[in-house]
Amino acid sequence: xxxxxxxxDWRSGTEPMTARSDLRLRFLLSVLFTPLFALMTAGFAVxxxxxxxxxxxxxxxxxxxxxxxxxxxxxxxxxxxxVVRRRRTxx
Numbered sequence: 001x002x003x004x005x006x007x008x009d010w011r012s013g014t015e016p017m018t019a020r021s022d023l024r025l026r027f028l029l030s031v032l033f034t035p036l037f038a039l040m041t042a043g044f045a046v047x048x049x050x051x052x053x054x055x056x057x058x059x060x061x062x063x064x065x066x067x068x069x070x071x072x073x074x075x076x077x078x079x080x081x082x083v084v085r086r087r088r089t090x091x
Contacts (some may be wrong), residue, residue: 023083030080039071041066051086 048062 023087027083030076034076037069037076041069041073
């Protein structure tokens with residue numbers, strides 16, 4: 001059996017400039033993950049606050065998880081704002 005070949009004439013060469021992202025999917029993911037990451041940030045921060053000096057995991061690792069989740073919360077919220085703005089301007 002011969003492998004199929006994709007034609008080269010359908011490419012215009014401007015795909016990166018004319019590419020569109022799926023705003024509905026980005027909106028859905030941002031709406032789902034912004035509160036999830038915010039809850040995880042609060043949960044890790046509270047867990048680190050009540051953690052004892054000999055408890056496992058250590059409070060340093062819990063603080064690190066809280067910081068990472070906080071950054072992810074910020075990124076998801078910024079992406080949500082960008083998607084909402086783009087959806088308003090494209091209508």
